[in-house]
Amino acid sequence: MRFRYFAKLRHPEVTRRLEKGERAIELKVLDAQQADVDQKQAEATARLIEALRDTPEAVIQAGSVLLVKTSTPVGQSIVCRTLTAEEMIRIKREPGLFEKPVQLLEMIDSGEARVGLDIDKPHEIDEGTGDSAVTG
Numbered sequence: 001m002r003f004r005y006f007a008k009l010r011h012p013e014v015t016r017r018l019e020k021g022e023r024a025i026e027l028k029v030l031d032a033q034q035a036d037v038d039q040k041q042a043e044a045t046a047r048l049i050e051a052l053r054d055t056p057e058a059v060i061q062a063g064s065v066l067l068v069k070t071s072t073p074v075g076q077s078i079v080c081r082t083l084t085a086e087e088m089i090r091i092k093r094e095p096g097l098f099e100k101p102v103q104l105l106e107m108i109d110s111g112e113a114r115v116g117l118d119i120d121k122p123h124e125i126d127e128g129t130g131d132s133a134v135t136g
Contacts, residue, residue, distance in 0.1 A: 041065065045080050052078075059098045064088060066108075068101045079105060 048067055052058050056071040066087075067080045083091070087108055091097055097104040 049078060049080075057101050059101050059104060061088075061091065061098075066091075068105055070101045070105070081108075083108075 044062070045065070045067060048060060049069075052067075052069050055069065056076070058067070058069045060067045061083070064083045065080065066083050067078070069076065069078045071077075090107065091104070097107065
């Protein structure tokens with residue numbers, strides 16, 4: 001009887017189901033972790049927006065999160081988004097963009113941050129300067 005039990009465990013269908021179950025558990029754990037990160041990020045963003053209530057224009061970067069508040073005659077606008085690696089490099093290279101919120105948003109929206117980076121090749125980024133160099 002025991003031999004048949006082990007033989008059944010080696011059946012391809014059982015193996016496939018075990019693999020699917022394992023993947024489902026992994027996804028559930030990853031989803032829970034991502035949900036926690038998303039919640040903390042949303043709470044931090046809400047606090048920043050509240051702190052900027054009386055500020056007409058602002059640019060704040062916290063890691064890969066960028067919050068930009070602008071004011072026009074029509075009203076105020078707040079944009080919050082996660083930056084790509086290329087965008088973070090471009091912003092680091094041009095810190096003056098923090099003083100020009102509208103121009104910063106235009107640069108990000110237009111995809112200009114990708115200019116000069118060959119994303120198909122591996123890059124090394126100098127932590128001190130933010131410069132990118134092709135390594136391969």
